[in-house]
Amino acid sequence: MKIGICPGSFDPVTLGHMDIITRACKIFDKVIVAVPVNPDKRASFTVEERMEMLRMATAGMNVEVDGVSGLLADYAREKNATAIVKGLRAMTDFEYEFQMALTNKKLNPEVETMFLPTSMENMFLSSSMVKQIAGFGGDISHFVPECLLDRINERLCRTVNE
Ligand code: PNS
Numbered sequence: 001m002k003i004g005i006c007p008g009s010f011d012p013v014t015l016g017h018m019d020i021i022t023r024a025c026k027i028f029d030k031v032i033v034a035v036p037v038n039p040d041k042r043a044s045f046t047v048e049e050r051m052e053m054l055r056m057a058t059a060g061m062n063v064e065v066d067g068v069s070g071l072l073a074d075y076a077r078e079k080n081a082t083a084i085v086k087g088l089r090a091m092t093d094f095e096y097e098f099q100m101a102l103t104n105k106k107l108n109p110e111v112e113t114m115f116l117p118t119s120m121e122n123m124f125l126s127s128s129m130v131k132q133i134a135g136f137g138g139d140i141s142h143f144v145p146e147c148l149l150d151r152i153n154e155r156l157c158r159t160v161n162e
Contacts, residue, residue, distance in 0.1 A: 001029040001030060002027075002028045002029050002030075002082045003028060003029065003030050003031075003032060003079055003080060003081040003082060004024045004027060004028035004030075004031050004032070004081065004082060004083050004084075004085045004114070005031070005032045005033075005034050005072070005075070005076055005079065005081045005083070005084050005085065006020060006021050006024055006031055006032070006033045006034065006084075006085050006086075007033075007034040007035075007036075007068070007072050007084060007086075008033075008034075008035070009035070009036065009040070009043070009050075009127065010033070010035055010050045010053075010054055010127070011040075011043045011044055011045055011050060011127050011131075012044070012045055012050065012053060012127060012130065012131075012144060012148065012152050012156075013050070013053055013054050013057055013127075013144070013145065013148070014122075014125055014126070014127055014130055014143055014144055015122060015125065015142070015143055015144060015145065016087060016089070016118060016119075016122035016125040016126070016143075017087070018057060018058075018145060019087070019118065019119050019122055020085065020086070020087035020116055020118070021033060021058060021061070021063060022061070023116055024085045024116070025061055025062050025063065027085075027114075028082065028083075028085075029062070030062050030063075030064065031061075031062060031063045031064075031085070032063070032064045032065075032066055032079060032081070033054050033058065033063055033064070033065045033066070034066055034067075034068045034072065034075060035047055035050055035051055035054070035065070035066070035067055035068065036067070036068050036069075036072075037067035037068060037069045038069070044131060044155060044156060045155065047067060051065050051066075051067060053148050053151065053152075056145075056147055056148060057145040057147065057148060071107060072084065072104060073103075073104045073107035073108035073111065074107070074108070076104070076108055076110075076111040077108050077110065077111070081111055082111070082112065083111060083112040083113065083114045084101075084104060084111060084112070084113045084114070085113075085114045085116060086100075086101075086113060086114070086115055086116070087115075087116050087117075087118045087122075088115045088116070088117055088118060089118045089122070089123055089124065089125075089126075090123060090124070097113075097115065100113070101113035101115075125143055129143070130143050130144060130152070130156075131156055134152060134153055134156035134157060135156050135157065137157060140152065140153065140156075
């Protein structure tokens, strides 16, 4: 069974992430969406909340949502994954992603990193953009999964207005 890993902070998951996860599902038998579990004080949602939202957004897909407590390269080995799948937006993503891909290859030569070019409509979409827009009361319905819209709005409006 070919396993692909889609890693990320997903704070919160966006339609850009969903696009990459959905396309990865067409390539692999199973996709593991992996969220680092290290506490991040800057995150708007806890790891548990992010994982729960990912499970809701990927319901019915061939996806498993899991937390990663160590290095992604070790996790990929443990899961016998074929590839780490990342979305690439503008060229600005490239340097950082390339550095991570080479590092992961060094740490685990068995796992490939695969870049999927983001879809045009998600070219400039990011979790931080969603946070800013929602924080100022803007409409994020075109940027996040519909089933999570109220939940994300409720948290992000509150966070900025506190
Ligand atoms: O959505 P993000 O914040 O760009 O995702 C970054 C992520 C989760 C892919 C990266 O931080 C990661 O792989 N963390 C796990 C720890 C690790 O392996 N670090 C070394 C990567 S070269």
